[in-house]
Amino acid sequence: MVNDEDMPYLRRCVELATKALELGDEPFGSVLVSAGGKVLFEDHNHVASGDHTRHPEFEIARWAAGNMSPEARAEATVYTSGEHCPMCAAAHGWVGLGRIVYVSSSEQLTAWLSELGVPAPPVRALPIREVVPNVRVEGPVPSLVEQIHDLHRRLHREKEL
Numbered sequence: 001m002v003n004d005e006d007m008p009y010l011r012r013c014v015e016l017a018t019k020a021l022e023l024g025d026e027p028f029g030s031v032l033v034s035a036g037g038k039v040l041f042e043d044h045n046h047v048a049s050g051d052h053t054r055h056p057e058f059e060i061a062r063w064a065a066g067n068m069s070p071e072a073r074a075e076a077t078v079y080t081s082g083e084h085c086p087m088c089a090a091a092h093g094w095v096g097l098g099r100i101v102y103v104s105s106s107e108q109l110t111a112w113l114s115e116l117g118v119p120a121p122p123v124r125a126l127p128i129r130e131v132v133p134n135v136r137v138e139g140p141v142p143s144l145v146e147q148i149h150d151l152h153r154r155l156h157r158e159k160e161l
């Protein structure tokens with residue numbers, strides 16, 4: 001269950017997603033937190049460079065593989081503004097990270113992009129559980145979802161202008 005202790009990290013993900021949008025990128029942000037509650041690494045999307053693998057959850061998986069023991073990775077939590085895509089869910093699983101908490105689901109994102117008339121992405125948005133069935137996954141978090149929805153509206157409206 002998502003609890004009060006999770007909320008500051010989730011709000012930080014929303015801040016990072018907002019920062020990404022302000023920098024001209026897609027609004028996604030993620031935070032890696034140790035078992036003791038320490039923020040170890042955080043990032044936002046960098047796909048505006050043209051490299052569409054530059055998702056924050058993928059960067060987190062690679063950072064964790066290089067900097068944490070397998071035990072510490074398994075006890076860590078990844079907080080993220082939007083549910084992992086299949087690439088990032090697979091990376092998460094391969095490096096053996098622990099719990100995932102996301103604000104908005106891939107299902108919600110797919111519905112929003114369809115409403116906004118955005119063409120379907122080349123990679124299908126599967127639920128994390130379909131990719132890594134043994135990872136503990138929680139979300140969406142209704143109290144923050146509308147903020148993420150708004151960032152996607154801003155991204156695609158700004159593109160039209």
Ligand SMILES: [Zn+2]
Pocket residue numbers: 055057058084085086087088089
């Ligand atoms: Zn991803």
